[in-house]
Amino acid sequence: MANASRQVLWEYWGTELKRHRENAALTQEMLGEKVFVSGGYIGQFEQAIRRPQLDVAIRIDQVLQTDGFFERTWRKLIDDQRYADYFARVVQLEPLATKICDFESMVVPGLLQTAAYAKALMLAGNPFATDEYIEEKVRARLERADILTVGPRDGYWPILHEAVLRMPVGGPTVMAEQLEHIALLVRERKIVIQVMPFSAGPYPSAGRMVTLMEFEDAPPTAYTEGVYSGSLLDDPAIVKRVQQDYDLVRATALSPEASLALIESAAEEYRQCASTT
Numbered sequence: 001m002a003n004a005s006r007q008v009l010w011e012y013w014g015t016e017l018k019r020h021r022e023n024a025a026l027t028q029e030m031l032g033e034k035v036f037v038s039g040g041y042i043g044q045f046e047q048a049i050r051r052p053q054l055d056v057a058i059r060i061d062q063v064l065q066t067d068g069f070f071e072r073t074w075r076k077l078i079d080d081q082r083y084a085d086y087f088a089r090v091v092q093l094e095p096l097a098t099k100i101c102d103f104e105s106m107v108v109p110g111l112l113q114t115a116a117y118a119k120a121l122m123l124a125g126n127p128f129a130t131d132e133y134i135e136e137k138v139r140a141r142l143e144r145a146d147i148l149t150v151g152p153r154d155g156y157w158p159i160l161h162e163a164v165l166r167m168p169v170g171g172p173t174v175m176a177e178q179l180e181h182i183a184l185l186v187r188e189r190k191i192v193i194q195v196m197p198f199s200a201g202p203y204p205s206a207g208r209m210v211t212l213m214e215f216e217d218a219p220p221t222a223y224t225e226g227v228y229s230g231s232l233l234d235d236p237a238i239v240k241r242v243q244q245d246y247d248l249v250r251a252t253a254l255s256p257e258a259s260l261a262l263i264e265s266a267a268e269e270y271r272q273c274a275s276t277t
Helices: 003-023 028-035 039-046 054-064 069-080 085-096 115-125 131-149 162-166 172-187 236-252 256-275
Strands: 099-104 156-161 194-196 210-214 221-226 229-233
Touching (some): 003 069, 085 210, 210 236, 229 236
Parallel strands (some): 156 194
């Protein structure tokens, strides 16, 4: 959701807090005393200036007898913040998709990342972030991969450019574990993967990642991402063009068998490098 939309929801949270407080004949100071914050804080919650901690939301429910309303809405709003605004809608759609196709030119797709690989990427992009921030972002990314335990009905079909295998994110040990993880998913028949080799030369939409999703009762979508921005596309003509680009990439990529062999070979090279350092 956009920042403006999220702020509107926090304002709604505050409006409901004020309504329930007044219905209970409590002043801000009286409610604050019961939930162990100041009356001024309650006023700031109601005006959406400040956002309460979870334990405060839970105590508000207990005092106002609101059957968990404030806790549930708090969790929903905070969960949405685990992802960038432009990506949150994609996360909501992934579990609903019957088929997902990815193309990545530089990094392993999020659905395939190990914890160590994801952490290395997060640290590279957020060098001054707290450990708690990094761990929460990594945890959110790994939770997305839960859909692979059952898999989209018609499969998950990622294509990786060979550059993804060669960029040493986190060092040789992390890369070895990451590529071994991908190989295991292939051998367990949870994904079908292809690698586009350097020798293939130029390709459509060079340098841009793309995700295509198909659904049971809804039109397909395409998602592309730029610098701190992303676009979820559902115009049929545009999605069709993106699908054509993906098909051209797939046509020039290595076969699934050759791709797996290259992935396992690269993993072994990283293992050997790690053992000598």
